[in-house]
Amino acid sequence: MLSLLKQSAALTLIASLTFTSPALAWPWGGDDELDFSSVETMQESVKSVTSDMSPADKEAFGKALLAILIEKNPVTGAAEPGLPQLMAMGQLGDKFYDGMDSWMSGVTVEEVKAKATLIAAQEVAKADAAAQAEVEKKNEADALLAQQACLNEKIVVSNIRVEKGEYSNNLIFEIKNNLKFAISGVQFEYVVKQEGRSVPINKDDSSFGVSGGIEPGETKSLSYYYHGPTGEAGKTFVETRMINAFDAAELPLLDTNTTYIGRPEGYSDQKCE
Numbered sequence: 001m002l003s004l005l006k007q008s009a010a011l012t013l014i015a016s017l018t019f020t021s022p023a024l025a026w027p028w029g030g031d032d033e034l035d036f037s038s039v040e041t042m043q044e045s046v047k048s049v050t051s052d053m054s055p056a057d058k059e060a061f062g063k064a065l066l067a068i069l070i071e072k073n074p075v076t077g078a079a080e081p082g083l084p085q086l087m088a089m090g091q092l093g094d095k096f097y098d099g100m101d102s103w104m105s106g107v108t109v110e111e112v113k114a115k116a117t118l119i120a121a122q123e124v125a126k127a128d129a130a131a132q133a134e135v136e137k138k139n140e141a142d143a144l145l146a147q148q149a150c151l152n153e154k155i156v157v158s159n160i161r162v163e164k165g166e167y168s169n170n171l172i173f174e175i176k177n178n179l180k181f182a183i184s185g186v187q188f189e190y191v192v193k194q195e196g197r198s199v200p201i202n203k204d205d206s207s208f209g210v211s212g213g214i215e216p217g218e219t220k221s222l223s224y225y226y227h228g229p230t231g232e233a234g235k236t237f238v239e240t241r242m243i244n245a246f247d248a249a250e251l252p253l254l255d256t257n258t259t260y261i262g263r264p265e266g267y268s269d270q271k272c273e
Contacts, residue, residue, distance in 0.1 A: 064116035150272035202228035
């Protein structure tokens with residue numbers, strides 16, 4: 001029981017060296033070997049090496065030492081890096097240290113220092129990659145919004161209204177194509193509002209093809225099935241926002257992360273300008 005407590009204390013000691021991000025000034029260390037002949041001697045040598053360290057240097061040392069222990073242990077070292085290694089370590093429990101005097105023999109302070117420097121560099125690279133990914137994501141989102149604003153300007157939906165038909169309600173509207181190329185269909189959001197009401201009656205988006213398409217400069221009158229509430233007659237109005245359009249080959253102009261059933265895969269080379 002005492003042995004198990006000491007082994008757990010050693011792992012706690014290593015884990016306790018983690019505080020904040022490492023600052024690798026390394027005012028300590030040399031080529032001295034750490035003593036892994038037992039859990040007790042490892043604990044004492046770790047205490048000795050880290051006694052005068054700053055919290056940041058302790059974190060760097062603790063991360064590096066734990067990484068080396070996991071890599072050199074025959075069981076965890078054979079597992080896939082990352083979560084599988086941590087799971088293997090958890091399954092071993094205190095047996096993780098069995099034979100440590102053999103598989104950790106010769107590990108020096110210098111080796112731990114080099115490992116800490118590598119880990120810090122990897123963390124910086126990972127943070128830089130994440131930041132770059134966020135920048136690219138924002139740029140893509142801004143470009144999409146700019147193209148949608150262009151479509152909203154070039155593809156004009158007018159005189160849109162909800163009308164009750166004999167068998168169904170319909171959105172009736174005119175649509176004009178001011179792009180330099182023909183389009184085979186569009187996707188737009190519509191919001192049905194009523195005078196005197198702050199909350200819309202209905203909000204949805206529609207994606208549909210137009211028989212024969214719409215040539216540049218052409219205006220067509222269209223009717224589209226409407227399945228929402230109609231509101232009070234004479235007091236409703238409809239606002240629209242263009243989301244996407246489809247070229248003559250039925251390819252979407254924009255990548256909106258939407259699957260369009262029945263349309264070919266890929267995206268159009270045409271751009272709104």
